[in-house]
Amino acid sequence: MILVTGATGTVGRQVVEQLVAEDQPVRAVARDPDSSGLPDGVEVVAGDLSDAVGLAPNLHGVDAVFLLWPFPTVESVRKLGPALINTLAAHVGRVVYLSATPAAQPPGGFWRAVEALIEVSGLEWTHLRPTGFAKNTLIWADQIRAGDVVRWPYPDAARSLIHERDIAAVAVQALVRDELIGAMPVISGPEAITQADQIAQIGTAIGRELSCEDMPQGEAVAELVARFGNADFARSALDVWAGFVTEPEVVTTAVAEVTGEPGRLFRDWAAEHADDFR
Numbered sequence: 001m002i003l004v005t006g007a008t009g010t011v012g013r014q015v016v017e018q019l020v021a022e023d024q025p026v027r028a029v030a031r032d033p034d035s036s037g038l039p040d041g042v043e044v045v046a047g048d049l050s051d052a053v054g055l056a057p058n059l060h061g062v063d064a065v066f067l068l069w070p071f072p073t074v075e076s077v078r079k080l081g082p083a084l085i086n087t088l089a090a091h092v093g094r095v096v097y098l099s100a101t102p103a104a105q106p107p108g109g110f111w112r113a114v115e116a117l118i119e120v121s122g123l124e125w126t127h128l129r130p131t132g133f134a135k136n137t138l139i140w141a142d143q144i145r146a147g148d149v150v151r152w153p154y155p156d157a158a159r160s161l162i163h164e165r166d167i168a169a170v171a172v173q174a175l176v177r178d179e180l181i182g183a184m185p186v187i188s189g190p191e192a193i194t195q196a197d198q199i200a201q202i203g204t205a206i207g208r209e210l211s212c213e214d215m216p217q218g219e220a221v222a223e224l225v226a227r228f229g230n231a232d233f234a235r236s237a238l239d240v241w242a243g244f245v246t247e248p249e250v251v252t253t254a255v256a257e258v259t260g261e262p263g264r265l266f267r268d269w270a271a272e273h274a275d276d277f278r
């Protein structure tokens with residue numbers, strides 16, 4: 001039995017679907033099971049990751065857990081992490097944690113804090129360290145619906161955006177096979193392309209010619225603070241994109257090596273999600 005947290009989210013929903021396709025017994029956690037929209041045949045249980053005691057009864061019979069940490073601060077890990085990870089360790093054998101590439105750069109943010117707790121828990125573990133998710137580009141959907149020019153900072157920042165199905169495919173291998181125990185693979189899309197090219201490829205997917213216009217730094221800070229609601233996060237996103245202008249985000253072959261299938265291109269993700277931009 002595999003327990004999937006974040007099962008209604010971008011990656012977790014794919015993990016559930018791929019496990020079902022492999023006839024693996026799946027139990028999915030959602031705060032509101034009735035509105036989860038998960039496939040028939042999946043056992044959906046109510047659970048909140050801030051409530052380890054409440055989660056424990058759902059861990060009986062579970063062999064492995066796909067873990068997403070939904071609280072994006074180090075403080076949240078300090079406050080809630082030990083109880084959750086200790087509860088998992090008391091009931092299950094393995095955890096596959098959806099981390100992120102910044103975990104590798106000290107201090108590594110909340111992702112590294114969760115990883116560190118897992119590593120001393122006695123659990124078998126795999127930390128998945130994906131690059132940026134392709135779905136992040138949905139942040140441009142409103143602008144694209146309104147016109148042909150997307151105003152955005154750092155058009156030349158190149159990212160190796162990864163398709164959610166590829167993250168899930170690696171997660172499934174880590175959950176059901178033993179080869180990735182103790183590994184922390186950096187998983188990425190198969191190429192790094194600039195934000196301007198991402199926008200152009202979304203245009204191709206929806207049959208329009210789209211372009212990107214650089215947004216001055218001051219305006220970009222205000223825009224991102226408004227969108228993310230967090231000035232520190234906004235500034236760190238801008239710093240990261242500035243870095244990707246001179247040094248594109250890392251590209252790895254981990255998806256192909258683990259799954260046997262080449263990683264999906266961003267243009268294929270855009271074609272599949274074209275309606276989300278219309």
Ligand SMILES: NC(=O)c1ccc[n+]([C@@H]2O[C@H](COP(=O)([O-])OP(=O)(O)OC[C@H]3O[C@@H](n4cnc5c(N)ncnc54)[C@H](OP(=O)(O)O)[C@@H]3O)[C@@H](O)[C@H]2O)c1
Pocket residue numbers: 005006007008009010011012029030031032047048049050068069070072098099100101130131132133136
């Ligand atoms: N976006 C990126 O570029 C990127 C890159 C690397 C890593 N990541 C990491 O990926 C994770 C996000 O994954 P995602 O995009 O697949 O998620 P998502 O689509 O944002 O969905 C969030 C999920 O978390 C669940 N959730 C929220 N609060 C919860 C709580 N208190 N208790 C239990 N479940 C809760 C939600 O479930 P319910 O609402 O149904 O309960 C939902 O399934 C984050 O940890 C992020 O740091 C993101």
